[in-house]
Amino acid sequence: EAGVVQSPRYKIIEKKQPVAFWCNPISGHNTLYWYRQNLGQGPELLIRYENEEAVDDSQLPKDRFSAERLKGVDSTLKIQPAELGDSAVYLCASSLASGSYEQYFGPGTRLTVT
Amino acid sequence: AQKVTQAQTEISVVEKEDVTLDCVYETRDTTYYLFWYKQPPSGELVFLIRRNSFDEQNEISGRYSWNFQKSTSSFNFTITASQVVDSAVYFCALSEARYSSASKIIFGSGTRLSIRP
Numbered sequence: 001e002a003g004v005v006q007s008p009r010y011k012i013i014e015k016k017q018p019v020a021f022w023c024n025p026i027s028g029h030n031t032l033y034w035y036r037q038n039l040g041q042g043p044e045l046l047i048r049y050e051n052e053e054a055v056d057d058s059q060l061p062k063d064r065f066s067a068e069r070l071k072g073v074d075s076t077l078k079i080q081p082a083e084l085g086d087s088a089v090y091l092c093a094s095s096l097a098s099g100s101y102e103q104y105f106g107p108g109t110r111l112t113v114t
Numbered sequence: 115a116q117k118v119t120q121a122q123t124e125i126s127v128v129e130k131e132d133v134t135l136d137c138v139y140e141t142r143d144t145t146y147y148l149f150w151y152k153q154p155p156s157g158e159l160v161f162l163i164r165r166n167s168f169d170e171q172n173e174i175s176g177r178y179s180w181n182f183q184k185s186t187s188s189f190n191f192t193i194t195a196s197q198v199v200d201s202a203v204y205f206c207a208l209s210e211a212r213y214s215s216a217s218k219i220i221f222g223s224g225t226r227l228s229i230r231p
Contacts, residue, residue, distance in 0.1 A: 042221035100147045105159040
């Protein structure tokens with residue numbers, strides 16, 4: 001069974017440029033998560049989807065970040081415009097459902113904003 | 115408020131030593147789940163264990179064991195006879211069990227474990 005797929009693995013952009021990350025969860029997983037992980041810290045949830053509905057986006061900086069999961073399968077996270085402080089690893093994870101189910105993580109996208 | 119504290123930022127031990135990683139949590143819920151994940155140098159977090167708030171039985175899986183104590187709000191992880199391959203960052207996480215937009219998921223800041231040969 002294929003795991004969570006993320007692309008690209010690495011991205012270097014200049015500040016004020018836009019950037020997008022893509023995630024394809026494990027087949028059959030209804031819940032999809034986007035996390036940001038700063039160096040030396042734990043993952044911080046940005047947004048959680050139940051199918052195509054964003055049920056928790058309280059930590060998403062909505063002035064510059066957006067996300068979508070149109071058909072309840074793959075998802076895109078966008079930053080526009082990027083700032084220096086956005087440099088981090090962006091992790092996507094999926095699970096069968098929320099709450100008790102373990103999450104399966106992708107390899108992440110390491111973003112560097114210069 | 116929900117919180118997960120991993121006070122040990124870094125631990126370094128010699129191979130074959132036992133090592134315990136501490137995790138202390140805070141939640142207002144009576145029903146919740148606790149997790150441990152491992153993040154090796156490759157970067158991909160790997161699920162290790164899940165515990166629900168009603169099950170305080172300790173669990174052992176090979177060289178790994180977990181001690182869940184509600185009285186002290188702790189969910190500690192012990193590696194027995196550590197090996198170099200255990201070197202990684204370990205994260206403790208808390209998830210509320212309510213299936214709703216209000217259920218929160220939070221990770222601790224992680225403990226970097228280095229096993230020296």
